[in-house]
Amino acid sequence: MSASRIALAEPCLTGNEAKYLQECVESNFVSSVGPFVLRFEHDFAAAVGAKFAVACASGTAALHIALIAAGAGPEAEVATSLLTFVASVNAIRYTGATPLLVDSERETWNLDTELLRDEVVRRARRGQALPQVIEPVHILGHPADLEPLLELRDRFGIAIVEDAAEALGAQYTAGRCAGRQVGTVGDLGCYSFNGNKIMTTGGGGMVVTDDPDLHRRVRHLSTQARLPGLAYQHDEIGFNYRMTNVAAALGVAQLERLDEFIVRKRAIAERYSRAFESAHLELQPTATWAAPSGWLSTVLVPGGEHGRDALIDALGREGIDSRPVWTPVRRHTPYADTPVVGTGDVADAIFAGGVTLPSSVGLTSDDQERTINAVLAARLRNSGEAEPVTPHHRRK
Numbered sequence: 001m002s003a004s005r006i007a008l009a010e011p012c013l014t015g016n017e018a019k020y021l022q023e024c025v026e027s028n029f030v031s032s033v034g035p036f037v038l039r040f041e042h043d044f045a046a047a048v049g050a051k052f053a054v055a056c057a058s059g060t061a062a063l064h065i066a067l068i069a070a071g072a073g074p075e076a077e078v079a080t081s082l083l084t085f086v087a088s089v090n091a092i093r094y095t096g097a098t099p100l101l102v103d104s105e106r107e108t109w110n111l112d113t114e115l116l117r118d119e120v121v122r123r124a125r126r127g128q129a130l131p132q133v134i135e136p137v138h139i140l141g142h143p144a145d146l147e148p149l150l151e152l153r154d155r156f157g158i159a160i161v162e163d164a165a166e167a168l169g170a171q172y173t174a175g176r177c178a179g180r181q182v183g184t185v186g187d188l189g190c191y192s193f194n195g196n197k198i199m200t201t202g203g204g205g206m207v208v209t210d211d212p213d214l215h216r217r218v219r220h221l222s223t224q225a226r227l228p229g230l231a232y233q234h235d236e237i238g239f240n241y242r243m244t245n246v247a248a249a250l251g252v253a254q255l256e257r258l259d260e261f262i263v264r265k266r267a268i269a270e271r272y273s274r275a276f277e278s279a280h281l282e283l284q285p286t287a288t289w290a291a292p293s294g295w296l297s298t299v300l301v302p303g304g305e306h307g308r309d310a311l312i313d314a315l316g317r318e319g320i321d322s323r324p325v326w327t328p329v330r331r332h333t334p335y336a337d338t339p340v341v342g343t344g345d346v347a348d349a350i351f352a353g354g355v356t357l358p359s360s361v362g363l364t365s366d367d368q369e370r371t372i373n374a375v376l377a378a379r380l381r382n383s384g385e386a387e388p389v390t391p392h393h394r395r396k
């Protein structure tokens with residue numbers, strides 16, 4: 001057996017990446033004013049079906065200025081997922097707003113948007129203050145159910161900023177959002193091109209919107225809020241959040257292969273799903289109305305945090321990288337006292353049992369088989385069951 005390490009999610013840079021980077025160097029356009037940035041924005045907007053796109057230095061930067069444009073600020077409250085990467089919540093705090101964390105739902109592992117809708121409606125009935133912005137996260141590549149949030153936008157004018165960092169390419173297949181890609185349903189949508197995301201620019205992010213005023217404002221905030229003209233004049237406090245031409249060169253090359261990457265990710269997820277079904281190992285569920293991107297395939301193992309850590313250790317000994325899902329936000333020191341809608345029990349249960357498995361677009365068939373075998377073997381050892389005569393993975 002080969003002893004090479006199997007990574008969780010590594011980039012695939014075998015297209016035009018080197019060629020476009022070479023062009024940056026040869027043309028001397030490496031910084032944030034350059035042709036690849038505009039080309040990347042144009043191509044990206046077209047790929048997701050949005051009118052405008054603004055390329056940023058990171059996904060976190062994209063969220064920060066999108067939230068400001070949507071109205072988040074020191075007096076505001078912004079609702080988001082309890083179960084998410086900390087950047088979703090840090091971006092809210094950067095604006096001075098107060099986060100409101102929403103427990104997950106079992107159907108998709110995303111924030112329970114019906115629970116949030118009921119909370120907002122209850123508050124409205126009592127004449128209490130409402131959140132100004134809702135920032136739904138599409139966790140691990142699965143779209144969040146946005147319909148209850150669209151209701152809130154219609155009734156109360158609450159803005160929606162989608163954190164689509166993990167879900168580029170995921171779509172809605174039924175209902176009010178049918179045919180739309182994640183990130184294009186809300187007022188603004190944000191993506192990340194960090195090294196482990198579905199496509200990468202080394203580090204980078206994007207804000208998309210269909211609203212020309214929001215587009216202008218996000219672009220303005222990303223360039224130090226500098227006014228047009230020769231003099232360096234600024235009408236508010238902006239940020240140095242523009243993407244560089246070097247990063248955008250990678251982005252253009254990666255985007256050329258995005259469809260291919262998504263097909264690969266979905267095939268990997270599908271194979272895990274088939275392999276684990278008869279072992280009664282649950283994966284992140286897929287809703288009937290969703291086509292996830294398959295960013296990181298994740299199993300839910302029984303036995304709580306002990307069972308989860310035992311599996312991660314067992315895989316690690318076989319040279320296979322895996323890790324728990326995101327730690328529920330209120331377990332981080334700065335967010336210990338943040339209010340939660342719901343009990344938080346669902347997010348805790350997903351955290352206790354969730355193990356993300358190798359899902360790189362370059363994952364070979366042999367390496368995925370090795371991973372599947374290792375998961376099944378570890379599970380059998382844990383539960384003390386005998387090895388079946390015909391192991392599931394060999395059944396054809």
Ligand SMILES: *Cc1c(COP(=O)(O)O)cnc(C)c1O
Nearest residue numbers: 058059060085087088165192194
């Ligand atoms: C990766 C990620 C981000 C932040 O993106 P960066 O490009 O790393 O700043 C934000 N939200 C979620 C849910 C993420 O997974």
